[in-house]
Amino acid sequence: MNAPPLPPDNAAGLRQQVLDWFVRRQRAGWGAADEQAFQQWLQADATHGSAYAQWEQHWSAIDAVPADTIAQLRRNLAHDKAQLSAAQQTPPRAATAPAAPAAAITGLRRRWLLPSLGMAAAVVVASGTSLLAWQHWQAQPVFRQAYASQRGQQLEVQLPDGSQLRLDTATRLEVTYYRDRREVLLHEGQAVFSVQASAQRPFHVLSGPVGITVVGTRFSVRYTPGLAGSDGVRVAVEEGQVRVVRRDGAPGLALAQIADAQTLVAGQQITADAQGSLHPIQPVAAEGIAAWREHRISFVNTPLSQALAEFERYGSTGLTISDPAVAALRLSGTFDPSDTPTLRKLLPHALPVRLQQVAGGLEIRAAR
Structure with a gap:
């Protein structure tokens, strides 16, 4: 459907008048x-005239709505009306215990996005499927694109609203814009988001078990589920503020049963484990929210096996570890992930190890 949007949410009163006249x-x-x-x-x-003309265009676009979608929404409406009828016939309970049907009525009001249930019923009954068409139209994406960077590559992306993304190595994500929100699904990797502010269209990043919501800011998100020791989510803020929530496995942020939430401001970061449990807020490290933008990665008392796996995200190092004691050695320092020769030279000086030539490359072994 190509009809223009109806008046924004702050014109809800005008929208009600339009629907009333239409019915x-x-x-x-x-x-x-x-x-x-x-x-x-x-x-x-x-x-008034422009708002009414826009609604007529939405009504004329009803033929584009799939028949099965309309049938399902009609069934939902019938169910809601039955719930409403039951709620209205239930005697009120004591004032100290609000009746459950009242909550159901409130839920119905929110569902149909109209201030009057009677008005909602009149619209659906009199105009058949006009409101269903509006809801279906609202749910259709206006922009959708997938982006991916290769191993060892960084990728700059300019989005239609002026927001910018910078993808680090081996990063996959999908961007979907709707009329009332913008969403990015980060499958794996890490990226920096520079978001153009829009209070009417918040920007959501869905990353594994975590959701991030912003209006306008610059922040980074890392999600590397296949990397041992780094399989959770990390969010760091450079400008503005973001809200981080645990999504509890919900398919989208708007429908999530939020079990945990934290608000971050510039200079703060937070990590979550693989299940989405949020750890305490911490200050951003001295190298900033994404040192990889300057081709640097840093380790602080990091197991050597985990550090080596991080190097492997950017390219083959030709290094392996078979001794668990060597794998557990702790590495600290800042490195260029693409400079493998320097890594090989530094390791024997930074740790009690030696490099032994083996079939297919070099093995990191304990020093003699």
């Missing part, structure tokens, strides 16, 4: 006096 004009009893009142309403404010 009334579909009734058989509509007469000349009604039409005169409608024309007076149109002339009262320039926004």
